[in-house]
Amino acid sequence: MGRTVQCVKLKKEAEGLAVPPLPGPKGQWVYENVSEQAWTEWQIHQTRLINEKRLNLLEPEARQYLTEQMDKYFADEDVDAAEGYMPESK
Structure with missing residues (x-):
């Protein structure tokens, strides 16, 4: 396992990214x-959008638009969903 981060989305410590995924x-x-x-x-959600x-x-x-959606996604706010998309039941 590489470096870990306190993930804002998962609300737990998890493996971090190897490099920053965006500039700046x-x-x-x-x-x-x-x-x-x-x-x-x-990335999967973004591709659907x-x-x-x-x-x-x-x-x-x-x-x-995608930047705004990403900010909402990681802040656990409501994000747009692809119409007709049904998440897999666990």
């Missing part, structure tokens, strides 16, 4: 506060 202060914050597992879960809403990541508005 936002990437550094994610690196210091988000576990590898939580980041992977966010991109596909469902047909976001063009070349458009600044689409990138801003």
Whole structure:
């Protein structure tokens, strides 16, 4: 196991990312506060949003929308969901 972080999403200590996933202060914050597992879960959710809403990541508005959704996701606030998506029952 590599470095660990106190993950803001999982609310527990977990394995951290190997490198910051984004440039700048936002990437550094994610690196210091988000576990590898939580980041992977966010990427899956983000992919659903991109596909469902047909976001063009070349458009600044689409990138801003995803940044806002990511901030909400890691703050445990309500985030948009892909319509018709049903989470797997555990």
